[in-house]
Amino acid sequence: MKTRKRSVIILALLTLLVAACVAPAPMASDMAAEDQPVELSMWYFNWPPGYEYQAERVRIYMNDNPHVTIDFDHSIPPVGEGGFEDKVTSALATGTAPDIFAVINPQAIKLINKDQLAPIDSDAVGALGFDSVDALKASRLPGAFDSWSSADGTPYGYHWELSWLVLYCNDQHFRDAGVDPDAVAIETWDDLISVGKQVIEGNPDFYLDEDGNFKRNFIKLPMYFDDTWSMQVLTTFLAQAGGSVLSDDRMSGQINNAAGVEAVEWMMRVSQELGDPNIGPVIPGEVHAAFGSGEMTCDLAGPWMYEAFLVATESPVVESGYHAYGMPAIDAGTPGNVFWGWAWVVNAASPNKQAAWEFLRFLEADPQGQATASGIWQPLPDIEKGWGAGRVPYADLVAAAAEGGQAIFVTEHYAEVARILRGKIEAMAFEGADVQASLDEAVEEIDSILDGR
């Protein structure tokens, strides 16, 4: 009996063993995804509304995927966003860069051309939850991927943010000058100058000193002492005038042509007729702060203005009210705007690219939660309809300002070109340098850079 019982047990164990051997084994990749521990590292710069949201998403992801560990670093770089770029560049050069990091679009092409970033290829696009690269591109605003793509159109960045410029104005300042902000329509820069002069004349003590000189700006364009911001403002005006910084083949500058001169002359008119560029805040961050504190009447800023700037700083402007007027154009019928922002990229040297893309799919899977928590908009069509309509004032106008938007110009020499143009903008705005002569000088300098001289 005992022997029989033992035989049955042995037979059962053997059956189990055979069954285990015959059963289909999980795919190697599934094993890796589900069982193998994966360690990812990720960098972002120290901007609280952004990293706090990301840190929470990281925590949730690690909780749901215990085999994945993400080392998220958002420590303060040497100085601001520029310092973050330097940190990334140095880390890539020394082989110490993380698996995932954020890249602002003008910097992307430099890293793409130097083979530092992993492309969004067929494997990556699957991990991001799309059938094809075309499907991925179709899910975003037209042109959103342009400045994160190589020359053959392969995308390298998965958007965290896309921004464009929108005009915001303080209602109380309008009312103090006897101007009804609801009755005002600002479709062109001419409209803005006209309204601005009306507001200044209606409340001269606020804007002018006893000698009639500006003591406060009605508006100050956020474009001084900062290459990135100066290019955002300049290229937006250029897009409206039908001009561009570089020729189509990117081998020479052409901003000194008629369209370029027209764009810059409008910039100067707005800057110098509605304020004095030499007074008040200079650096773009301080300019936005001046709008938030009620020191300045109007400001050009991104869709993030309400959540990330006014609400986060408890601005009195939220209480007193403000209007978003979309983006004024040079000609009413031809709006224009320029896209810039940050995208997540995966290090070409990362051993965990697939896991990185899978995590990024999760990180960006709640665009409305992201927008509410951080004020950062992903470039999704109609994003404002699901989230912003009830929460963010003028979300529809802010979104509409992106229509017809185009990518900021791309060149491997972006940093040098931007520095040259910023210098000329400063000379024109602060010291009244001649527009045509300044742009001629700029093109001469740009050409020498592009020629490799």
Add this chain to the structure above:
Amino acid sequence: MERTESLWLGRFWPDNWRYHTRMKVVGFLFTLPVLVFFLVFNIYPIVSAIVISFHEFDLFGPMTWVGLGNYENLAGNKNFWSAMRVTLSFTLFFGPPAWLIAFIFASLIREKLIGRFFFRSVFFTPTILSAVAMATAWSLLLRQNGPLNAMLGLSVSWLTKQDSALWGIVIMSVWQGVGWFMVVFLAGLQSIPQTFYEAAAIDGAGRWRLMRHITLPMLRPVFAFVVIHTIIAGMKVFTPMFIMTGGGPNNATRSMAMLIYHEGLRDLRMGRASAVSMVGFVLILILTVVQLRLFRVHEGIEE
């Protein structure tokens, strides 16, 4: 010889090593950690910079030999000459006012005045504060409609005009640098024996003569140190320009250090950035040697 035998190392000495040889080896071993640190973090980067300055190098690809190409490029590069002019102007305009104010403060604080310890701390405080924070604060103070102009009854666009932006940065730097120079001068003043002054006073010397014939000659080594320090600090200036103006307006405040940063990290031209840094290095070296020579000549004449 017996004194080294108690050392653990003593058992490894070759028998034919003399006492002084053994002491040299021991001394060398004690300095070895610092030496290694110095070689790795000072000498290696300098040698690398020299080597890179003769190459084209974008940080990611291989280096390509270009000989003196980067240096030839600098000769005709208006950005380089502009940065050189900014750097030398800053050094020249920052040094003398800072020394003068610091010397006056040190002289006053040396006297037995009420609250001198308090003032010493107050004047020194800017030196220990964050340069970035100070630059940010001063960019607010220096606005055209800011507090400094209001206080002085001026309407100067300190940071936005090309001919005044460097002055704005110099004012901030003098304010921040005075405390450090004051401490150096104070140390020098306190090292002058009081008996010199007493003897001169008995001979009827007034304040001016005491200053001219005792204080200033006795402080000559201190002045030499202060001048060298100013040249080195001035030639390397970066933070105030980076924070207050970003090198603007229109490159009017872009220093050599900032040009190196732009060329290297922003434009990925490490070869040219290294060439600029080598020129700066040689310039500092020449100015320092000349300054030291001048000081030695004067000392010789005195003696």
